Amino acid sequence: MYEKKPFTIDDQVQQLKDRGLFISESDNIQHYLSHISYYRLAGYWWPMQEDKIAHKFKSNAKFSDVLALYNFDRQLRILLFDVIEKLEISLRTKLIYHLSHEFDPWWFQNFNIFQNASDLVKTLAVLEGEIDRSKDIFIKEHKKKHKDDGRFPPSWKSLEQTSFGALSKLYGNLKNDVVSKDIIAKEFGTVNHTYLPSWLQSIAQIRNYCAHHSRLWNRNLPGSPKLLSNPPHSWIQNVPKPHEFQFLYIHLCCMKYLLNVVQPENSFTLQLRMLLDKYPNVDPNALGLKEKWEEEALWK
Template sequence: MFKKEATTIRQQIVRLKERGLDIPNDELATKYLSNISYYRLGEYWYVMQSDKETHHFKPNSRFSDVVALYNFDAELRLLLFGVIEKIEISLRTKLIYHLSHEVDPWWFCNSEIFIDRLQFSRTLAKIEEEISRARSKDVTIKNHFKKHKDDLRFPPSWKSLEQVSFGNLSKLYGNLKHTVKAKDTIAEEYGAVNHTYLPSWLQSIAQIRNFCAHHSRLWNRNLPGTVKLLSKPPNPWITDDANVPKQHEFTKLYVHMCLMRYMLNIIQPNNIFTQDLEALFLRYPNVDPNALGMKTDWENEPLWT
């Protein structure tokens, strides 16, 4: 049975000091703990503990380093959220355009073009929820239903899919039958050669987007290690074999950021993702890039230049 009682901020500071965390300014620590919960910050000081049972800290563990890690992670999420936004808008555009021309404007409701009927039903149910929420808020959806009262279908894809989350867009794409030409066409446009690779990229990016949206920790986090990498990408990638992420490193953020950069280079060739990422590491020199799986001289690889 759980028996721990709630502690005051003063008690939290005393406890951290007793366990060996250097906190020279109690007033500043109080300000942080008043606005960022003890357990949220705990995700960043966990690695500083020498004993995970007693929660005692390693020598020279500082509260200022905990705050720096927290702020670095917050800025990293904002940076990636901006990158993912461009990928999401691009994917939505390509799905709407190619499938509406190949099938019809209501292709996303057509179970015949999807592999897994059960997954299709679940995804469509979520899309229906998203459109229902938009019906009272979004002017385009509201006006569509007002103007077309006798049409019981969803609005066409160019209206409906603007309301759909990245996660559901990635599920729609991944579940398309391989005989649907647009599935390969979209993959080719992203430099993914064919439909084999792109679904795993989109799934991983969608999950990272959710971490960003919900302010969840990305630094030193284990991510889904299911992405598939091309052996010979048609566009600039990583030339040094030692710097290509290996399978056991796929749980680190670096490989996922590489895929984001690969897609972004096509969507927005003159992007400043590399510069922004370099500047972030410069602002926080105490952050260990290895916690993200970063490779030596990553910024000099063709992918990042």
């Protein structure tokens, strides 16, 4: 039975000191622990502990480094959220345009073009809730004008209400003989439907971490994007091994590849480089970054 009692902030500080974390008066740790919970920060000091059972810190462990890692990770999430926003808007646009022309404006309710009916039911249930909660004028006006139409609003209205995760599920669930599925993949530079669904799935997961302010630094990521053997656009020579896909780097590469299509003149490389330079205590290996990554054709 779990019997630990809640600690006061002073108790938390004393415990960290007793375990060997160096805390200076200028660190203002009581202030930070009153705004950032102990266990949120614990993800950043965990690698600084030499004894994971007794939670004893290494001799050079400092709270200032913990806070620097926390701030680096926060700014990394902001950077990636901005990148993913551009990819999300592009994916939404392509789904609406190509599928509406191949089928009709209500293609996303057409069970005949999807592989898994139960997955589509779940996606549509989420979409229905988002439409019902929407305050957008064009949704309200549509409901008022077409109240006798039992269908969802057309895709160019409905899909503006939904998330990147739902969009990626819709795309991945399309049957492989749907022409638009290959067209969209080709327009993104991923050749055909074989590769893009796994890229979108991993990016959607990272977007969720960003949206919920979860740690990205030193996290084992679940997604495993399928990589093209000969991509049509600039890619990387030093490709991570499959067991390294748990690190962020390969997912950053997939984002950069898609972003180079969506926004060719982007500053992703510069912004990432500046962020790493701003926080020199951040170990690039915790992100899976390869040596001289910024010299790869993809990142130039």
